[in-house]
Amino acid sequence: MTAELVRGQNHPLPDTRLEIRVSAGHPVLAGATLCDEQGRVPGVEWIAHPGSPSLPGVDVPRQAAADHRLTVDLEAVPGAVHRVSVLLALPGPRTGGTTRFGTVAAPFVAVTDHDGTAIASYTITGLDSESAVVALELYRRQGSWKVRAMGQGYEGGLAALLGDQGLERPADLAASILAAVAPEPAPVTAPQHVPEAERVRRTAPATASDPAPTAPVTPPPTPATGTGPGTGAPTPAMGSTTPTPAAGTSASASSASGGPVDYSHPRRRATPASAPAPAPEPRQAPPTPVAGDASGWSMDERLYNQVWGMFEDLARTAAAYRSACDFAESRLDRELDETLSDYRARGGGANDAARTAARARHDELVERAREVLDRDLAQLAAESEVVEPALPVAFARWDNPVWHAYRVPDGDPMAVRLGDLHLPERTDLRIPMLVRLPLERGLWVDSGRGRSEAAGLLDEVELRRLALDSAVAHTARLLAAHPAGQFTVHVVDPAGAGAAALAPLVETGVLAAPPARGAAGVSAVLEQLTERVDLLQMALRAGASDALPPGLDTARQLLLVHDFPHGFDDRAVTRLRYLADEGPSVGVHLLMVADREDASAYGPLLDPLWRSLLRLTPVPDDHLADPWVGHAWSYEPPILPPGSGVLRQVLARVAAARHGKGF
Amino acid sequence: MTVNMTKGQAISLEKQGGGSLSQVRMGLGWQAAPRRGLFGKRTQEIDLDASAVLFADKQPVDVVFFRHLVSDDGSVKHTGDNLVGGAGQGGDDEAILVDLQRVPVHIDQIVFTVNSFTGQTFQEVQNAFCRIVDEANGQELARYTLDGGGNYTAQIMAKVHRVGSGWQMTALGNPANGRTFQDLMPAILPHL
Numbered sequence: 018m019t020a021e022l023v024r025g026q027n028h029p030l031p032d033t034r035l036e037i038r039v040s041a042g043h044p045v046l047a048g049a050t051l052c053d054e055q056g057r058v059p060g061v062e063w064i065a066h067p068g069s070p071s072l073p074g075v076d077v078p079r080q081a082a083a084d085h086r087l088t089v090d091l092e093a094v095p096g097a098v099h100r101v102s103v104l105l106a107l108p109g110p111r112t113g114g115t116t117r118f119g120t121v122a123a124p125f126v127a128v129t130d131h132d133g134t135a136i137a138s139y140t141i142t143g144l145d146s147e148s149a150v151v152a153l154e155l156y157r158r159q160g161s162w163k164v165r166a167m168g169q170g171y172e173g174g175l176a177a178l179l180g181d182q183g184l185e186r187p188a189d190l191a192a193s194i195l196a197a198v199a200p201e202p203a204p205v206t207a208p209q210h211v212p213e214a215e216r217v218r219r220t221a222p223a224t225a226s227d228p229a230p231t232a233p234v235t236p237p238p239t240p241a242t243g244t245g246p247g248t249g250a251p252t253p254a255m256g257s258t259t260p261t262p263a264a265g266t267s268a269s270a271s272s273a274s275g276g277p278v279d280y281s282h283p284r285r286r287a288t289p290a291s292a293p294a295p296a297p298e299p300r301q302a303p304p305t306p307v308a309g310d311a312s313g314w315s316m317d318e319r320l321y322n323q324v325w326g327m328f329e330d331l332a333r334t335a336a337a338y339r340s341a342c343d344f345a346e347s348r349l350d351r352e353l354d355e356t357l358s359d360y361r362a363r364g365g366g367a368n369d370a371a372r373t374a375a376r377a378r379h380d381e382l383v384e385r386a387r388e389v390l391d392r393d394l395a396q397l398a399a400e401s402e403v404v405e406p407a408l409p410v411a412f413a414r415w416d417n418p419v420w421h422a423y424r425v426p427d428g429d430p431m432a433v434r435l436g437d438l439h440l441p442e443r444t445d446l447r448i449p450m451l452v453r454l455p456l457e458r459g460l461w462v463d464s465g466r467g468r469s470e471a472a473g474l475l476d477e478v479e480l481r482r483l484a485l486d487s488a489v490a491h492t493a494r495l496l497a498a499h500p501a502g503q504f505t506v507h508v509v510d511p512a513g514a515g516a517a518a519l520a521p522l523v524e525t526g527v528l529a530a531p532p533a534r535g536a537a538g539v540s541a542v543l544e545q546l547t548e549r550v551d552l553l554q555m556a557l558r559a560g561a562s563d564a565l566p567p568g569l570d571t572a573r574q575l576l577l578v579h580d581f582p583h584g585f586d587d588r589a590v591t592r593l594r595y596l597a598d599e600g601p602s603v604g605v606h607l608l609m610v611a612d613r614e615d616a617s618a619y620g621p622l623l624d625p626l627w628r629s630l631l632r633l634t635p636v637p638d639d640h641l642a643d644p645w646v647g648h649a650w651s652y653e654p655p656i657l658p659p660g661s662g663v664l665r666q667v668l669a670r671v672a673a674a675r676h677g678k679g680f
Numbered sequence: 681m682t683v684n685m686t687k688g689q690a691i692s693l694e695k696q697g698g699g700s701l702s703q704v705r706m707g708l709g710w711q712a713a714p715r716r717g718l719f720g721k722r723t724q725e726i727d728l729d730a731s732a733v734l735f736a737d738k739q740p741v742d743v744v745f746f747r748h749l750v751s752d753d754g755s756v757k758h759t760g761d762n763l764v765g766g767a768g769q770g771g772d773d774e775a776i777l778v779d780l781q782r783v784p785v786h787i788d789q790i791v792f793t794v795n796s797f798t799g800q801t802f803q804e805v806q807n808a809f810c811r812i813v814d815e816a817n818g819q820e821l822a823r824y825t826l827d828g829g830g831n832y833t834a835q836i837m838a839k840v841h842r843v844g845s846g847w848q849m850t851a852l853g854n855p856a857n858g859r860t861f862q863d864l865m866p867a868i869l870p871h872l
Contacts (some may be wrong), residue, residue: 329754330754333752333753333754334753334754336752336753336754337752337753337754337755337782337784338784340736340741340742340752340753340784340786341736341784341785341786344736344737344739344741344786345786347739348737382785382786385785386784386785386786389784389785645750645752645754646752
């Protein structure tokens with residue numbers, strides 16, 4: 018049976034000799050890149066494209082065409098290859114074609130085994146101005162291969178796609194690849210089958226060194242029908258019944274929400290209405306998780322609820338495990354005590370036997386509890402693997418390729434990701450920490466040592482720098498999550514100590530004004546925001562929002578305070594406290610970067626301020642509790658990939674959109 | 681089809697046709713006894729609270745009641761406090777859902793109790809019952825109706841406990857006194 022994948026979903030591959038059929042309805046170029054374990058493409062020789070169509074185990078067509086067959090032999094690819102990305106690109110205006118996937122039919126890709134039986138298929142919906150897309154990924158997972166539906170488009174075309182995979186000089190590379198298909202305009206169908214089979218045979222010697230003693234590679238049987246009519250039919254109903262009112266607010270939301278997704282969840286039965294009461298699944302075989310299978314009006318909301326559902330599930334399964342371990346421990350203690358108090362048995366062999374039995378009972382219970390925990394963790398990890406790639410920018414990690422396709426949203430954001438949370442039971446299972454917008458309380462990035470181990474290893478200067486960096490990243494994400502001009506950022510940096518870290522915000526021009534310097538600058542900004550809060554509160558209380566001055570900026574405001582309490586006099590501190598208390602309800606929010614020690618001179622006066630803020634840390638720290646059980650969760654701040662330009666790139670788009678709207 | 685249980689009776693919680701149940705609902709209901717008043721019959725609101733206590737080898741591990749509606753492990757859920765009672769004729773006033781397959785491995789008994797928060801005795805309550813329902817299809821598996829009320833403020837209704845790899849329900853029907861489940865602990869312990 019063919020699995021119809023949705024974006025982000027994966028599927029096991031039962032066979033290593035595969036054919037990938039592409040049906041685009043218009044000429045496209047098909048290629049493949051081979052990535053190492055780090056997800057990088059080490060060099061040009063790891064790309065299969067029309068100019069260089071054969072790599073060990075991978076063959077791609079030489080021409081741009083509407084229909085393609087790529088042959089892949091996963092046993093023949095070098096051992097260092099951990100991922101094969103199948104990419105499609107529009108050949109560009111030189112061939113007289115379109116430059117946007119949005120103007121043509123959604124490309125359809127199918128993975129079939131070597132005798133043509135379809136394994137999985139995927140329709141790449143939701144593309145717009147992108148001209149290149151990573152369609153699928155074949156990747157190694159614990160010794161076997163899986164396929165994942167990617168649908169990751171690039172507005173910057175093939176060059177942006179290749180650059181994202183770590184290749185150097187991607188623009189030149191992309192140009193040379195496109196040049197290979199440019200001279201002779203491609204026929205609409207692909208006359209590729211016989212040469213393809215030959216290429217497979219040709220590549221066989223290259224794989225001879227591969228130790229796998231498999232049968233000689235035979236050419237995949239080629240159906241007599243030229244272009245394979247079966248593969249040309251797009252899957253029905255894809256994206257046609259998407260109940261997404263916020264469609265178009267985010268590329269990933271609209272692209273991921275299409276498709277016949279079963280929104281029922283095997284365990285979360287809070288929304289029985291959405292599940293047409295299927296026969297209860299046997300628990301031994303939990304169905305494969307699907308991104309967005311929680312309830313909600315939009316894909317963002319469904320993903321948000323799904324992430325919170327995973328958060329709760331992880332908290333509760335860990336609670337069950339810890340409770341069982343505690344009980345086993347206390348029972349062991351009691352039983353050991355009993356053997357000690359039993360005078361008759363003391364010193365005799367019976368005593369030892371009783372202790373051994375008690376230990377065995379303890380171990381047996383812990384082992385059973387661990388089994389249950391591992392089963393749950395595996396299921397959550399599988400869910401996380403599907404959910405992470407499907408997340409929209411505001412919820413996504415910075416290394417998620419969705420940031421490369423960032424567009425300024427049209428609608429108000431629902432939530433943002435402030436970091437990751439995990440428990441010691443499985444540190445690699447990270448739950449996105451999603452916080453609803455508008456923020457109900459201010460944020461505080463703690464630049465002090467606190468009790469955190471990780472912070473203790475860093476020197477003070479480095480810690481402060483990291484704190485400001487992560488505050489800048491939070492700010493950038495908040496800016497990116499809001500529609501153009503709907504989020505205004507003020508920065509207070511009294512001594513100018515944060516100039517270097519604040520540069521991305523300053524230089525891209527997303528700030529309302531340059532960072533305020535000195536005591537005068539601080540009080541001016543605070544006064545302006547305090548007045549705004551007063552004004553809005555008065556209008557709100559009087560129910561006369563139309564009485565506000567006509568020029569009043571309706572955007573939400575964020576005040577980033579660095580170096581507190583440097584440059585703050587008593588009056589400024591009072592105003593800051595006022596903003597922290599009264600601001601959130603009228604759209605004025607605080608983001609403090611501070612070490613509580615620095616402000617110790619104020620004594621307990623500031624305690625309510627610190628308590629009212631959501632404390633985040635620039636380094637991993639376990640200070641956050643979940644609302645259900647109260648475990649201590651390890652918080653990790655969002656990390657920008659080293660050397661990545663994504664932050665500035667996103668901010669530049671935000672700034673361009675602001676200026677476009679006249680802000 | 682439902683089994684009408686008597687005090688001390690036990691039934692095995694299995695699906696008809698074999699296999700183990702996953703979700704069961706322990707429904708508890710009661711009605712206020714009619715009282716003679718100046719203007720004929722009057723009834724009075726009775727606030728009974730259902731609780732479930734999770735035991736591991738006779739030690740209480742977790743309690744689900746109106747202030748802690750979900751056990752930490754998520755396997756036992758209270759659907760919420762009902763302050764009045766007797767709403768439906770024979771329907772559940774409060775219900776506690778148990779996901780038998782997610783009950784932590786060390787929990788071997790779950791005891792269900794009902795106690796009167798307002799201090800009224802069971803003399804003022806009639807038709808108190810507990811019933812266990814298969815959540816998957818809404819079918820009632822067993823029902824235990826209490827005998828006439830007496831001068832006490834709590835009832836230890838039933839327990840659900842592990843037997844081999846499955847679960848069993850035992851009707852307890854033991855009167856006790858107490859405002860909340862903490863007061864009932866000494867009365868519960870002999871039934872474990």
